[in-house]
Amino acid sequence: MAGRVDLDGNPIKPITICMIGAGGFIGSHLCEKLMSETPHKVLAVDVSNDKIKHLLEPATLAWADRIEFHRINIKNDSRLEGLIKMADLTINLAAICTPADYNTRPLDTIYSNFIDALPVVKYCSENGKRLIHFSTCEIYGKTIGAFLPKDSPLRQDPAYYVLKEDASPCIFGPIEKQRWSYACAKQLIERLIYAEGAENGLEFTIVRPFNWIGPRMDFIPGIDGPSEGVPRVLACFSNNLLRREPLKLVDGGESQRTFIYIKDAIEAVLLMIENPARANGHIFNVGNPNNEVTVRQLAEMMTKVYSKVSGESSLETPTIDVSSKEFYGEGYDDSDKRIPDMTIINKQLAWNPKTSLWDLLESTLTYQHRTYAEAIKQAMSKSTAN
Ligand SMILES: NC(=O)c1ccc[n+]([C@@H]2O[C@H](COP(=O)([O-])OP(=O)(O)OC[C@H]3O[C@@H](n4cnc5c(N)ncnc54)[C@H](O)[C@@H]3O)[C@@H](O)[C@H]2O)c1
Numbered sequence: 001m002a003g004r005v006d007l008d009g010n011p012i013k014p015i016t017i018c019m020i021g022a023g024g025f026i027g028s029h030l031c032e033k034l035m036s037e038t039p040h041k042v043l044a045v046d047v048s049n050d051k052i053k054h055l056l057e058p059a060t061l062a063w064a065d066r067i068e069f070h071r072i073n074i075k076n077d078s079r080l081e082g083l084i085k086m087a088d089l090t091i092n093l094a095a096i097c098t099p100a101d102y103n104t105r106p107l108d109t110i111y112s113n114f115i116d117a118l119p120v121v122k123y124c125s126e127n128g129k130r131l132i133h134f135s136t137c138e139i140y141g142k143t144i145g146a147f148l149p150k151d152s153p154l155r156q157d158p159a160y161y162v163l164k165e166d167a168s169p170c171i172f173g174p175i176e177k178q179r180w181s182y183a184c185a186k187q188l189i190e191r192l193i194y195a196e197g198a199e200n201g202l203e204f205t206i207v208r209p210f211n212w213i214g215p216r217m218d219f220i221p222g223i224d225g226p227s228e229g230v231p232r233v234l235a236c237f238s239n240n241l242l243r244r245e246p247l248k249l250v251d252g253g254e255s256q257r258t259f260i261y262i263k264d265a266i267e268a269v270l271l272m273i274e275n276p277a278r279a280n281g282h283i284f285n286v287g288n289p290n291n292e293v294t295v296r297q298l299a300e301m302m303t304k305v306y307s308k309v310s311g312e313s314s315l316e317t318p319t320i321d322v323s324s325k326e327f328y329g330e331g332y333d334d335s336d337k338r339i340p341d342m343t344i345i346n347k348q349l350a351w352n353p354k355t356s357l358w359d360l361l362e363s364t365l366t367y368q369h370r371t372y373a374e375a376i377k378q379a380m381s382k383s384t385a386n
């Protein structure tokens with residue numbers, strides 16, 4: 001760790017980071033990176049620490065004095081301001097961020113993504129502390145191209161679909177499509193942070209993740225999460241593969257996504273943490289434009305990769321179609337296509353993703369198989385015995 005320098009060749013000084021939502025998917029990978037590769041200290045705030053237990057125990061771990069867990073619900077805990085004051089930088093990851101919740105629990109979604117984030121912004125601004133806030137690629141909503149006729153040649157023109165931080169509009173559906181409650185709440189908190197920067201000098205960076213995936217994402221229903229719960233697509237498809245049931249394609253699986261390996265994305269976040277002069281005042285897309293697939297293609301690729309890593313044959317009927325109403329309920333809607341423009345992050349942080357979709361699925365599904373296959377087998381044999 002000695003002799004670490006930033007992108008401008010200046011030595012990096014150890015800092016204290018208040019990380020809110022540190023016990024989640026992204027937080028767990030960020031904590032791991034900070035502990036193993038940097039001298040920084042983390043005040044890890046979350047309601048749960050299951051995903052970072054391996055970093056907290058035993059007390060003999062090399063970094064034991066650099067990470068502290070605080071079980072705090074930021075909705076109602078007066079200790080939050082003290083922790084933000086103690087830190088040099090606050091990173092806010094806390095949110096409800098699974099699409100199945102957006103249309104079924106819109107109030108919780110809006111409170112979590114807007115109201116609960118307000119005190120964090122306020123404490124940072126009032127105490128002159130830097131903030132890295134996690135927003136989302138959903139902020140772009142639908143592409144302009146989605147409104148063109150299906151056979152329009154303009155649909156092939158990147159001007160109609162590539163998503164640029166400083167140029168693309170935010171296009172959401174009508175209010176009754178409650179899917180957009182999340183994107184809209186994230187948009188308003190972005191605008192508030194931006195305004196705090198403009199009017200009160202808050203030093204901020206906003207991150208817009210584009211479908212980061214990897215180990216520890218969400219939960220496997222009935223194993224380490226509620227049996228009726230619906231996680232994001234990686235965990236849904238992993239669950240289907242582990243149980244040898246067909247993968248469900250919502251509305252034909254035609255939507256497109258670009259997936260990025262969590263470890264590539266974490267490299268970008270570390271650059272933001274350690275290069276404040278280059279990151280402050282910016283909004284960054286963080287994704288992998290080279291890894292675009294339709295959800296159907298993702299299902300096909302995951303089926304192949306899982307068969308390779310588990311040694312099990314694929315099902316004769318690997319996928320089935322399901323309507324969004326049946327799968328998510330009333331008020332669901334979808335983003336059609338998400339390709340991040342990379343100009344700003346390339347220019348400011350000289351960062352690029354590295355891992356192909358096949359490779360990232362191979363390491364992630366190896367983890368899923370190793371972690372869950374046995375537990376699923378036991379749960380399934382128990383339920384057939386009953
Ligand atoms: N993973 C992605 O691809 C992705 C994409 C776009 C945006 N994001 C954003 O990144 C952030 C982190 O996402 P993630 O994938 O790690 O999700 P996650 O659900 O795994 O992590 C969120 C964490 O925040 C915690 N949390 C929520 N409310 C809290 C509260 N009131 N008090 C304390 N802790 C609370 C949860 O317990 C959880 O551990 C979110 O803001 C999300 O909107 C993620």
Ligand SMILES: O=c1ccn([C@@H]2O[C@H](COP(=O)(O)OP(=O)(O)O[C@H]3OC[C@@H](O)[C@H](O)[C@H]3O)[C@@H](O)[C@H]2O)c(=O)[nH]1
Binds near residue numbers: 251
């Ligand atoms: O079993 C499933 C699950 C999901 N899907 C589809 O797969 C696509 C991706 O779904 P995900 O659950 O990963 O979530 P989305 O990409 O739509 O949204 C995510 O985007 C970025 C973040 O802000 C959030 O983590 C989440 O809103 C959607 O089109 C969804 O309808 C299926 O076809 N089958």
